[in-house]
Amino acid sequence: MHFKYTLEILTMVAIAVFCGLFLYTSATMGDAEFAGSDNVGSGLIAELSGTSVDDFQPLIPQWEPPSGEIESCLFALQAAFGGILIGGVFGYWLGQKKA
Numbered sequence: 001m002h003f004k005y006t007l008e009i010l011t012m013v014a015i016a017v018f019c020g021l022f023l024y025t026s027a028t029m030g031d032a033e034f035a036g037s038d039n040v041g042s043g044l045i046a047e048l049s050g051t052s053v054d055d056f057q058p059l060i061p062q063w064e065p066p067s068g069e070i071e072s073c074l075f076a077l078q079a080a081f082g083g084i085l086i087g088g089v090f091g092y093w094l095g096q097k098k099a
Contacts, residue, residue: 039068 003009046052065071 065074
């Protein structure tokens, strides 16, 4: 017997398993703190090299978001905008090629 919606069912099962795994791990890690990969990487480099992260001063003063969550939100918006822009350009090129 051939199922018509096999891929859709497998996708829904995978999403449900992922959500369950995420909820389980977030419930068991009570004191976990959100940290981006830039913070972790620069902290590790500072630890290995022996220099402080605060020694670097940017040439142009930069605005810092009030929290890491807002910074992540702005990064996600930037990535979404870039994806939409690139998708629009490729879609336009593909449409011109088909026409």
